[in-house]
Amino acid sequence: MPRPDRPRLLQIARGWVDPLVVMIVAVLLLGLFVPAQGGFADVLATVRTCAIVLLFFLYGARMPTREVLDGLRNWRLQGSMLAATYVLLPVLGLLVQLLPDAVLAPDLRRGVLYLTLLPSTVQSSVVFTSVARGNVAAAITGATISNVSGIVVTPLMVGVLMTATGGAHGGSLTGILLQLLLPFAVGQVVQPWIGGWVRRHARITRFTDRGTILLVAYTSVSQASVSGAWDDVTAVALLVLVVVCALVLAGVLAASWWGGARLGLDRADRAALVMVGSTKSLATGLPMAAVLFTPVVAAGVALPVIVFHQLQLATCAVIARRIARVQ
Template sequence: MLARLFPDRFVPVLLATIVVASLLPVRGNAVPVAQGISTAAIVLLFFLNGVRLPRHEVLHGIRNWKLQGGAFAFCFGAMALAGLGAQALAAPLLPPTLALGFLFLGILPSTVQSATAASSMAGGNVAASVVAAALLNLAGVFLSPLLFAALAGKAGAIHGAAALRIVAILLLPFLAGQAAQRWLRPLVLRHRGLATLMDRTAIATAVYVAFSAAVVGGIWTQLDGREIAIVLGVDALLLGSAFGGTWLLGGLLALRRPDRITLLFSGAQKSLAVGAPLAATLFPSAIAGMVLLPILVYHMAQLILSAWIAPALARRQGV
């Protein structure tokens, strides 16, 4: 029953992380230590992403301009505007930092592993899915902070210290991984399970530290049941719009069915692997957890929905 409810094993891990952070948040002198561990884990995460994303496949896949252009436009265009609309919709009903989280969700790139895995399971174009993940995440390191700054107004202002942290914690490790790809990529690919475990540990660590600060700051005393229900409802609206919109866009672009499936998962999913460290970089620790709440809910929901949709799509085309 649990396997049917949570087809992706990372969903219970994220739920457990939130529960542990709520019951045993990091406090006092332990905070700098936990933040240091989280930062180191994030650096490792982006270094491994740099090692894994293949440059030659990216260059080859760019030729499929309808698919890649559609994924890029939907991920950073349509979803950014949808996040802005969701923020405006939720602003009168939720604390400002929580409503801002919907815009933050909208400007994030797609996932890497889960979008590719879902595309493969559904009979999509796996090579194009890898390329889409690479392009969107390469662009996201640069574009997501800029989009957030442009759309969030004063709340999204990126100061010099934050910009330096983005470069030092996200961009430089990624570029170092790209530079070391020739020597390390075969090793990482041989140990995919270990690399995935390290990825997910880094994400869970970043979420735990950010959410701990939000718990210490009183997130559960600031939010009541009605407000939590609003977050769930707005996230459900965004999720339905994202999956429905990408499938419709694939039809309008007259993509072949495997490419349409790839666009569905690459365009509709959003990356917590980028969102958690970016939130820790852009926002004070006291509010980063509040901003992260919408993407946390969305991320868990997209994993469950993708794991349900992918086998159904595969059955329809006899995969």
């Protein structure tokens, strides 16, 4: 069987370090040591809001509605992907909330729960499925459905689960509607006219994705630095967070692979299930956090999302190649 194509995204998937994460870390350090304050911070907050609106508009404009609906026909695989994303991982996130404060601080526990409520990645999960010689078409559909549904499901789950566990999110319904749902809906309305152009010019959406993430990261950390919210994050706390995120990732990877076998999915479908069901979207998670949470809380939940993102890239790259070798 010929080897799968190696697009530029695969270069990221094969490595241990995501260049986007490197940029985010640099921006985090900038926010820690040179935080935005005063009028400059106010201007950045306005720019951030506009960037988030544009981001979710482009999400809607580039997703063909017909392809999403057609993908629902494989209900067993698509249902398994959604269950892994929005049932299994949130359950693992709730289990993390049982850890005592001495093991993991409440803010970081809240961030772990938040990341488990996010939709799946699109680009990297599809690339990993291709490397594993899995069902790429199903991965594209599943990741797309996950992201479309996440516009609604993630804010709802944040409102229910994070409030119930003592982590009030502070986001307003008006903000969610105006900054997330409305731009996405408008993008879907105009998608038949501009969708093809947006998909052909992927650099625009890639620039918007990365620019918004970096802007959200810098403004959130700046606001947290000014308020002193990150003063208690030590090297030990960071190490514990890495271990906790690794255990959550290991749990969903194992459950997805062996659960797919129990459901009777073939190896190609199981590869798609693992890669889509276990990954969480940094591109959606950080901008959405800026809408759902107060600035200080948003900075606290950002760190677990970043850590999990790097772990999933490194781990899924290794697993994808291993699945491909044993076929």
